[in-house]
Structure formats: C-alpha cells, structure tokens
Amino acid sequence: MSTQTSIAASKINEERLLNSFLELAKINGPSTKERLVADYLENLLPELGFTFEFDDANKNFNGEVGNLIAWKDGTDASIPPLFFSTHMDTVLPTEGLQPVIKDGVIYSDGTTILGADDRAALAAYLEAIRAIIESGAPHGPIELILTVNEQPGLVGATYMDYTKAKSKTGYIFDSSGDVGQIILKGPYSSRIWMEVKGNAAHIALNAEEGNSAFLIAAEGLLNMKLGTIDEETLANIGIMEGGELTSIIPGSITVAGEVRSFSKEKLDQQLQHMQETMQKAAENNGGSVQVRIEKKYSGFDIPKDHILTKTVEAAARNIQVQPYLTETLGGADTNVLNENGLTCLTLGLGFQNIHSFRECISIENLINTGRLTAGLIEQWYENHKPAK
The missing domain is CATH 3.30.70.360 (Alpha-Beta Plaits)
Known part of the structure; x- marks a missing residue:
C-alpha cells in the first residue's frame, strides 16, 4: 500500500501555503455570503487545470452562490477519481481580520474569528494541487467539492446537486484533531x-x-x-x-x-x-x-479495511505523521455526502477554539494538511495504477 516516500508532499511550498491561507482567511465569507470566496476560486482554479460549475443550492436558502464542483483530469484517466471537500463559509464575518503569528501558531488579533475552519483546508488543497503539478507526479482525476452554508447545519451539502459530482470517494479535512486523525464514524x-x-x-x-x-x-x-x-x-x-x-x-x-x-x-x-x-x-x-x-x-461508518482508510494511513506514514483512527459525535459535510452516495471520511487538520475569537491553527498542522493532501493524491494513484 505504501510508496515509502511522497515526492509531491516534499514539493509543498510552506511560505506559499501560509500566504495562501492568510489571503483566504481575510476574504469575508460568512454563511450564505460566499460570493467573494467563489470569485477568488473562479480566478484561480483554471490556472490549476480545473473546470468547474456551481449548482443552484443557494436558491433554497437565499444564498449568494451555490456549491462549487471542480474537476481536474488526471495524467491517467484509468484511475478512479478522488475528491477533496470543504466548505467556503465561516461561522462569523472575518471583515477586518488581522492575523497574528506567535510561537508557530496563527491567531486573529482577537477582534474576529480566524476562519481556519475551514479556510485552512481550502488553502492546503490548492497548495497540494500546485505541488502535484510541479512535481510531475502521476495522478488520477481530482475533484473539489466546495460547499456553502455549512456552518448553520450542513445546509449547502443538503441541497447539493449530486448529479454534478463525478467522483464517488474522497476526504474532508474538517476536525480539530492534529493531522493524522482519521474519523471513521459520525453520528x-x-x-x-x-x-x-x-x-x-x-x-x-x-x-x-x-x-x-x-x-x-x-x-x-x-x-x-x-x-x-x-x-x-x-x-x-x-x-x-x-x-x-x-x-x-x-x-x-x-x-x-x-x-x-x-x-x-x-x-x-x-x-x-x-x-x-x-x-x-x-x-x-x-x-x-x-x-x-x-x-x-444521518450517520456514517467507514470500515477500517476500506481503501480510503488504508490510503490515508499509508499517506500519513509517508510524510512521517502517525495516523490514528477515531470517531466523533460532531457533524460535518461528511455525514451528508455519505448519505448521498459519496463515500468519504473526516480528517483532522488541527484548528482549535473554532467559532470563537480565540481560534487558532499551528503552522505545522497547516503545512502537514497540504503535505498529506498531496500524499493522498499520490498514494491513491499507487493503489490503483495498472500492474506492470
């Protein structure tokens, strides 16, 4: 199952990822008001080789924009596509956000939330795609499923047009556990x-x-x-x-x-x-x-021997992170996506004190989220590539 090393993960540009996260965190996009985040992605995704479309989920709750589904062809079309999902909204506005970095940890200045939930995952996904491209690593098709209005109760995912998603398996980084946490069971x-x-x-x-x-x-x-x-x-x-x-x-x-x-x-x-x-x-x-x-x-329960579980365990070890399996009574888009036929599990990325002005994330966890995302893409290819 393991490649032993992850070439793409080693290409993660730490400074670029940090700057990308800080840029995304400053984009004001509370629930139902994600238009500015969508504009940012509309400009960036084509540069990374993605085509994309929005659904009309927002019409169900008077939001500015629907869920964004983006597709990037793989170097090998025979590999099953793999998706990465997160949400574009934050629980409160981030207007006027001023990040503060102290002892390797990113905070806001205490007058706003930080928005690491879940802009950190989004920044990490984008950097991982860059690293995959720059490393020349072979990979299968990659899909991004970026939801809106998640914070009030997974609303965007509930109203998502699932006919627009081409992939059937994937990952969602959206938990306070350090990178290496693998949540197999939700309520x-x-x-x-x-x-x-x-x-x-x-x-x-x-x-x-x-x-x-x-x-x-x-x-x-x-x-x-x-x-x-x-x-x-x-x-x-x-x-x-x-x-x-x-x-x-x-x-x-x-x-x-x-x-x-x-x-x-x-x-x-x-x-x-x-x-x-x-x-x-x-x-x-x-x-x-x-x-x-x-x-x-609805709840979800992914087996320990599922290909998604085995892939992330191997990918974590490839970047010298110890994986561990757990379960949570917290809800995430993972619940709704699984209910609608998109098999996925939740992964930790280490944000802390979310939904408060004390929210923070360590630079180490941010960087490891990018490295693990790149490693997952690479390991997924290794697990599915044709036999020689």
Missing part, C-alpha cells in the same frame, strides 16, 4: 421541537384561570434524561422561548433540543423518551404539547 442527528401549551392569564386579574406553560415544561425537563445518555448518545435542550409580559402567566412556550447518536435505534429511542416525558408533564398539569422532529443528518 445520526435530529432536532426535537416541543410546543408546550397551558393557559394564559393575568397574574392580578384572572390568575386562577392561568396554567403556566413554563411550569409544565419545567416538570418535563426535570424528568427528562439529558446530557450523556450512554457512550453513543448525547441529548440537549438548547432553546426555550415564550411569554409575553412579566404580568402574564405564559400560555405557550417552545422547547427545542437535539439528539446525536452513533445508533439510529438509540437516537429514535431518546427522541421518543423526550416526547413522552414532556407529554406526561402536560397531561399531569392540564396542558398539551405538540412535537415536531426534524432530521439533521
């Missing part, structure tokens, strides 16, 4: 919305007619199993909204939460428990509850 996830109803009344004028929806919901929550349910399942209540005035006993309240589990059966059991617990509280107190369950995404 199922659903939201639960509970509309708890009592009876509104004024505390001074007709309090005896009141039935507080807050108190009904409180009883339900006190009897509800939340947090870590078991080693495979998490449950949370994250939203409570309702009430009109401090003088009005609230007649309605919205309670919303989320469940994640590696097991679809356990996910459904926990959702049912939450629903039944709130319904019982409502019945006990003369109220009612309407429940709506909203699927977020």
Whole structure:
C-alpha cells in the first residue's frame, strides 16, 4: 500500500501555503455570503487545470452562490477519481481580520474569528494541487467539492446537486484533531421541537384561570434524561422561548433540543423518551404539547479495511505523521455526502477554539494538511495504477 516516500508532499511550498491561507482567511465569507470566496476560486482554479460549475443550492436558502464542483483530469484517466471537500463559509464575518503569528501558531488579533475552519483546508488543497503539478507526479482525476452554508447545519451539502459530482470517494479535512486523525464514524442527528401549551392569564386579574406553560415544561425537563445518555448518545435542550409580559402567566412556550447518536435505534429511542416525558408533564398539569422532529443528518461508518482508510494511513506514514483512527459525535459535510452516495471520511487538520475569537491553527498542522493532501493524491494513484 505504501510508496515509502511522497515526492509531491516534499514539493509543498510552506511560505506559499501560509500566504495562501492568510489571503483566504481575510476574504469575508460568512454563511450564505460566499460570493467573494467563489470569485477568488473562479480566478484561480483554471490556472490549476480545473473546470468547474456551481449548482443552484443557494436558491433554497437565499444564498449568494451555490456549491462549487471542480474537476481536474488526471495524467491517467484509468484511475478512479478522488475528491477533496470543504466548505467556503465561516461561522462569523472575518471583515477586518488581522492575523497574528506567535510561537508557530496563527491567531486573529482577537477582534474576529480566524476562519481556519475551514479556510485552512481550502488553502492546503490548492497548495497540494500546485505541488502535484510541479512535481510531475502521476495522478488520477481530482475533484473539489466546495460547499456553502455549512456552518448553520450542513445546509449547502443538503441541497447539493449530486448529479454534478463525478467522483464517488474522497476526504474532508474538517476536525480539530492534529493531522493524522482519521474519523471513521459520525453520528445520526435530529432536532426535537416541543410546543408546550397551558393557559394564559393575568397574574392580578384572572390568575386562577392561568396554567403556566413554563411550569409544565419545567416538570418535563426535570424528568427528562439529558446530557450523556450512554457512550453513543448525547441529548440537549438548547432553546426555550415564550411569554409575553412579566404580568402574564405564559400560555405557550417552545422547547427545542437535539439528539446525536452513533445508533439510529438509540437516537429514535431518546427522541421518543423526550416526547413522552414532556407529554406526561402536560397531561399531569392540564396542558398539551405538540412535537415536531426534524432530521439533521444521518450517520456514517467507514470500515477500517476500506481503501480510503488504508490510503490515508499509508499517506500519513509517508510524510512521517502517525495516523490514528477515531470517531466523533460532531457533524460535518461528511455525514451528508455519505448519505448521498459519496463515500468519504473526516480528517483532522488541527484548528482549535473554532467559532470563537480565540481560534487558532499551528503552522505545522497547516503545512502537514497540504503535505498529506498531496500524499493522498499520490498514494491513491499507487493503489490503483495498472500492474506492470
């Protein structure tokens, strides 16, 4: 499985990759506002030998631009195509971003996020393609699947036009683990919305007619199993909204939460428990509850002996990085792509404190992401090239 050395990975230009990341990080592109990032890629991708197109996913959520799918022919068309995916949006604006490098780690100046989630992956992919070209390494076709509106809940990937993707297998660098982390398993996830109803009344004028929806919901929550349910399942209540005035006993309240589990059966059991617990509280107190369950995404489980797993383990060792296999209850585009027939796994690239002004990434992890991407392209070719 192994080439022992990776010629293309050794061609990664560290200064060029760092500058590319800093340039991308400064492009303001929060969720649904990715037009400037798309403009950057439209100018650059043809120089790297890519053709590309956008889908119309953005029409489903009033975004500026759709998902970008780019294709580069291989030196050997007989090799199965390999895709690399990431998202073009950041969770918050990066307007006015000022990067600061201290002790080999890249930060913002503390007034914005850094956007390493996931501009670091995008910069690394682009540098890896340059390294492949400059090294002259043989390779199969390469596809980039660059989604929009990922941060609010994998929305761009959910509405992607999957007929535009030519490849069926690939990788997504989008995890806080250091380079070498290989995530084979991701969770199922659903939201639960509970509309708890009592009876509104004024505390001074007709309090005896009141039935507080807050108190009904409180009883339900006190009897509800939340947090870590078991080693495979998490449950949370994250939203409570309702009430009109401090003088009005609230007649309605919205309670919303989320469940994640590696097991679809356990996910459904926990959702049912939450629903039944709130319904019982409502019945006990003369109220009612309407429940709506909203699927977020499905889980994935890539075998340890899958070609994707074996390829990344070998490629990591070729660049002197120790690979390790793990699983996560965090969601990523990986969940949605797998559900839609694009088999992939998530890889770590080492960003830290994401979604905050303390976000950072080490230069070492940034460079290793580029090296591993180039190594994956090279190793994929080695694993599939015709026998002599």
